[in-house]
Amino acid sequence: MLRRRSEKSRRRRLRRDVKWTVIAVVAILVLEIFVLPRLGGLHQSLRLLSHVNVWVALTGLVLEAAALVAWAMLTYTVLPPGILLRRRIMQIDLSTLAVSHIMPGGTAFGAALMYRLLTQRQVRPSDAGFAIAMQGVGSAVVLNVIFLADGAGSASALARIRATPSTCKLLSIISSSCSMSSRLVRDDLTSMQG
Numbered sequence: 001m002l003r004r005r006s007e008k009s010r011r012r013r014l015r016r017d018v019k020w021t022v023i024a025v026v027a028i029l030v031l032e033i034f035v036l037p038r039l040g041g042l043h044q045s046l047r048l049l050s051h052v053n054v055w056v057a058l059t060g061l062v063l064e065a066a067a068l069v070a071w072a073m074l075t076y077t078v079l080p081p082g083i084l085l086r087r088r089i090m091q092i093d094l095s096t097l098a099v100s101h102i103m104p105g106g107t108a109f110g111a112a113l114m115y116r117l118l119t120q121r122q123v124r125p126s127d128a129g130f131a132i133a134m135q136g137v138g139s140a141v142v143l144n145v146i147f148l149a150d151g152a153g154s155a156s157a158l159a160r161i162r163a164t165p166s167t168c169k170l171l172s173i174i175s176s177s178c179s180m181s182s183r184l185v186r187d188d189l190t191s192m193q194g
Contacts, residue, residue: 111132
């Protein structure tokens with residue numbers, strides 16, 4: 001009986017030793033294949049970062065902050081006046097931006113988060129939906145203007161071919177935005193008169 005126990009304990013020890021050996025070999029392979037090659041790239045990246053023009057980096061940082069403030073002002077403009085403070089809208093926009101950059105398919109999650117945050121702060125659901133839609137339209141217009149400018153500024157035929165759909169999309173976005181805005185203004189005037 002004592003012999004059986006010692007044999008069982010040897011087998012357990014052997015299994016444990018084999019298990020830890022396999023884990024150690026896999027860990028070493030992962031380090032060798034995936035981690036160490038990246039460290040070589042890290043050294044090169046740090047060397048390249050040491051040559052970055054600080055003024056260009058600071059200018060980029062300031063422009064990014066200005067873009068975030070402009071985005072928050074767009075939200076503030078399309079919401080009814082006096083509902084939220086600009087600071088609160090900036091916080092909501094930054095939260096939405098963070099979620100949309102982190103989550104896969106993040107724009108949908110960001111829009112849902114923005115809708116929830118706005119409605120929790122007593123913004124009517126229709127106003128929250130309108131604000132989210134106008135941000136989408138504004139984003140599409142700016143991107144299409146950038147693509148159009150890229151096509152117009154380039155002499156290549158391929159760039160001109162890409163500019164044609166951008167022009168069509170831009171015109172359709174602007175026309176639908178104008179019709180939606182005129183409808184909203186008409187509805188507001190009708191509600192004021194009635």
